[in-house]
Amino acid sequence: MKQTEKRFRLLRILLGILILANMSVIFYFSAQSGADSGRTSGSITAFVARLTVSSFEELSPEEQEEILSTLHPIVRKLAHMTEFGSLGALVFLFVLTFGGDLLFPYLASLSFSVFYACTDELHQLFTAERGPSVWDVFIDGAGALITCSLLLCLCLLLRKRGRARFEQPLLTTYYAPAGMGPLPFDKIALASDLHDDGIDAPLEILRQEKPDLILIPGDLMDDAGLRDPEGKGYIFLKECAKIAPTFYSLGNHELACYHKGNPWRHPIPLPLTDEIRARIQKSGATLLENQSVLHKGVRICGLTSGIHGRENCPNEAALLTFAKATEPTILLCHHPEYYAPHLKDKHFSLILCGHAHGGHWRFFGRGIYAPGQGLFPKYTNGVLDGACVISRGMGNHTGIPRIGNSPEIVILQKPTS
Numbered sequence: 198m199k200q201t202e203k204r205f206r207l208l209r210i211l212l213g214i215l216i217l218a219n220m221s222v223i224f225y226f227s228a229q230s231g232a233d234s235g236r237t238s239g240s241i242t243a244f245v246a247r248l249t250v251s252s253f254e255e256l257s258p259e260e261q262e263e264i265l266s267t268l269h270p271i272v273r274k275l276a277h278m279t280e281f282g283s284l285g286a287l288v289f290l291f292v293l294t295f296g297g298d299l300l301f302p303y304l305a306s307l308s309f310s311v312f313y314a315c316t317d318e319l320h321q322l323f324t325a326e327r328g329p330s331v332w333d334v335f336i337d338g339a340g341a342l343i344t345c346s347l348l349l350c351l352c353l354l355l356r357k358r359g360r361a362r363f364e365q366p367l368l369t370t371y372y373a374p375a376g377m378g379p380l381p382f383d384k385i386a387l388a389s390d391l392h393d394d395g396i397d398a399p400l401e402i403l404r405q406e407k408p409d410l411i412l413i414p415g416d417l418m419d420d421a422g423l424r425d426p427e428g429k430g431y432i433f434l435k436e437c438a439k440i441a442p443t444f445y446s447l448g449n450h451e452l453a454c455y456h457k458g459n460p461w462r463h464p465i466p467l468p469l470t471d472e473i474r475a476r477i478q479k480s481g482a483t484l485l486e487n488q489s490v491l492h493k494g495v496r497i498c499g500l501t502s503g504i505h506g507r508e509n510c511p512n513e514a515a516l517l518t519f520a521k522a523t524e525p526t527i528l529l530c531h532h533p534e535y536y537a538p539h540l541k542d543k544h545f546s547l548i549l550c551g552h553a554h555g556g557h558w559r560f561f562g563r564g565i566y567a568p569g570q571g572l573f574p575k576y577t578n579g580v581l582d583g584a585c586v587i588s589r590g591m592g593n594h595t596g597i598p599r600i601g602n603s604p605e606i607v608i609l610q611k612p613t614s
Contacts (some may be wrong), residue, residue: 205294212291212466219284220313225319226280231326239265242272250462252539264462271438272304277333278340285310285341287349308413310341337376339572346560350600366405366591366604373611375583376547379525381493382409387588388437389531389551390416393452394592397435403440408493411437415448415502415531416590423451423473431480438481442492445477446485448501448531449568451592454504463506485529487515489522495546496517496522500530509569511535516543533576533587534569540585545607548585553577555589559601 229237246264283308292302314337317428318329342418386408388399398572403411425431437443449455453467469486478483485499498519503511507528509532519528520543530540533550540548556564556577567574580586588607593599 208292209294212287212294216284216287216291219280223313224281224318224320226276227320228324230324230329234270234327238269238273238276238505241276242269244484245272264564265601267462275437277336278343279335280340281310281314282340282344284313286344286348289345293352299349299352306345307341310345314338314341314510320356341425343565346371346558346565350514350560354440355357362545363562366402366606368608369589369605371580371586371611374580374586374609377547377587377609377611380495380527382495383611384408384526385547386441386548386587386610387609388413388591389450389490389588390551390554390590390592391430392416392420392590392594393418393422393429394474394590394594396429396436396564400433400436400590403437406606406608408441410497410607411441411443412497412527412549413437413443413445413552414499414529414588415446415550417445417448419450419455419594420453420467421478423469426476431476433476433592434480434482443479443482444490444492444497444499444529445482446529446531447501449504452502452504454466454502464504466502466505467506476501484497489519491524494524496526498522498526498528498545500528500535502531503535509534511539512548513539520544532569533585534567534574536576536581536585543582550585550587551577551590553587554593555599555602557595557597557599559603565600 202336206474212584226234226237242265246268248263250264253264256264270302286311289306292305311334317337318331318334321327321329370558384406386403387412388403388408390534409434413488414477416432418428420428422428434443434445447469449464451469454464456464483490485497487499487501489496489498491497496519498518500511500515503509511530516539517569519526526547527547528540528545530548530550531552533553536550537550553564553567553574553576556567556574559578564574565575566572567577570576576587578589579588586607588608589605591604591606593604
């Protein structure tokens with residue numbers, strides 16, 4: 198017992214030194230003048246650009262400037278988050294060495310980090326060409342929130358002596374969403390965001406459930422997968438078509454609108470070739486590119502991802518055409534962030550979405566980040582207004598493990614009685 202307590206005292210001393218060092222680094226950067234701070238962040242931005250953008254030096258000065266101007270504010274905010282994320286984590290570990298409930302070190306570390314963030318902004322009142330920013334306090338607090346929440350989850354998992362495994366999708370069933378009322382289907386499967394991941398588990402779920410329809414609102418595969426005739430996405434489509442009529446719309450990954458190899462440039466969609474369209478048709482699935490088809494008296498509409506450079510808006514002409522349908526309608530829409538500004542007032546029977554990956558890390562029922570929505574996204578999971586259903590997706594293409602957020606196959610089902 199004495200030996201253990203001695204080790205804890207040494208650990209506290211080490212953590213205390215690291216906390217003071219972290220605070221000193223934050224104070225040092227806060228004491229820089231506006232010009233010095235800009236030069237520091239500018240050099241870091243240039244380094245990150247050279248590290249992450251292939252052939253950066255070969256680009257024209259205008260292209261380099263575009264990348265740097267896009268990257269610079271991101272680097273500054275990430276630097277803030279990193280500084281206070283590490284401070285929050287160190288304080289969390291320091292308080293944790295005293296034992297007890299996990300909630301206290303979690304709240305104490307967050308409170309201390311936000312307090313020091315406030316003092317850091319006040320410090321800039323007395324620094325040349327600098328000034329306080331409430332927004333920076335929120336950014337700093339977000340960094341601490343992320344690292345402390347990760348540590349909290351890790352501690353909870355270790356205390357339960359288990360490790361969460363999210364490789365296999367789970368079955369999520371929503372009974373009788375309001376939008377299913379006018380539809381002649383008892384069971385609909387929503388299979389989103391496979392991302393060329395494993396297909397055996399989701400196919401087994403679909404075979405057991407035997408839905409009347411299988412609907413895939415994008416990101417089944419990326420553009421490279423589309424070009425591979427033997428890819429997992431095509432196998433998945435073929436097997437789905439054997440189970441039930443399958444309808445497929447395009448997400449941003451099918452259009453090559455994702456940051457791969459050049460993360461700070463805005464992606465331009467890559468149109469599908471006739472060869473790829475024919476390959477999808479041969480699988481037995483129906484591809485809907487801003488198009489609709491009538492199936493058993495229901496208009497099934499496929500809205501293609503609207504990402505194009507800095508813009509992310511759906512095809513308004515296609516939406517207006519879909520909205521004029523006199524039949525009950527199901528809309529496949531990859532992006533849930535389209536719901537409030539573009540879809541909510543269109544009165545579709547059902548809107549089926551993916552893309553958000555459940556917020557990737559979920560704490561207290563909320564996601565942390567989703568593409569198209571940023572930090573603490575609103576639309577990541579579940580059923581909105583009885584009509585818009587958002588899947589957490591079947592796969593994971595980032596390599597970053599999900600936390601509190603298992604992949605899923607979604608089944609929408611009418612009551613059997």
